[in-house]
Amino acid sequence: MTYEEFVNSRLGALARYAVMLTGDQHTAQDLVQETMVRVQLNWRRVARADVPERYVKRMMINQYTDWRRGSWLRRVFLRPDADQAVAVPVDHAQRTADRDQIWSVLATLPRQQRAALVLRYYEDLPDVEIAEMLGCTVGTARGYISKALTRLRESAERLSLGGVR
Template sequence: MDVTYEEFVDSRLAALARYAVILTGDRETAQDLVQETMVRVQLNWRKVSRADLPERYVKRMMANLYVDWQRGPWWRRVRLRGDADETVPVPGDIADGTADRDLLWGVLAGLPRQQRAALVLRYYEDLPDAEIAEALGCSVGTARGYISRALSTLRARLTSRALVTEGMR
């Protein structure tokens, strides 16, 4: 039985929105990403619905669009937020857990889009290297490199922030 676009959206939109938030790290950007992706999905529904796994096809479209936004206009890259240093928790603050999450989101947001997308595809979508490479349109070695560099960057930045935080206590 063929699924209509409307049925697909009704059943998968919430999951796609969660995926977009993880991918972008920002609810507003995620909403824009989902909206633009779903317009493209609707325009190409015949092709999407014929895919073996339509949801995976849509997620690939979303990841590609997110990576392509890096090449877009400068105003898409401007963030109206404080510096990441403002997220360092105050000693004894009861909101340490929230501050830690904010710190992690801030560090993730600082990664290049390809690296962030590779991490999301690996650890959120649990895809193997070959499928990550296919989704990002690169070689398997390049996909592994994105993941490796992203994890190294995360370790370094989180370790340096932890040392700063420890020094404050």
């Protein structure tokens, strides 16, 4: 596969995947951009992987979760116009607000946990592959997911107890 072919067929999926990881269009754009520049410059190595798309998605996770090396993250946060969240198309405003509550709780999760949720509930990967993508053991990956789910459940309960619904 050439780099061109890869981009033509996979860029859309990678862009959507980046949104799931980062939570907003702006940061997603930066994540895809930074990753794909590296992919283009090192295409030979990427193409050697069994599944190049998987390899690239793993690169994105690494970049997203790795604070220490993630200079792109620092750039994103230091940018003056950061996080102009793009409005999601709405049907009923209130319903959307309720439903998007889950999205804003996602934003409060540690990165590893969020990535684990994306891999299971967006990418539908089995736990073994989730662990592989995160570079941890299966037990740790499951731990991330169960902690994240607990947090989501708790905040959903708090919301309904607070009588917003």
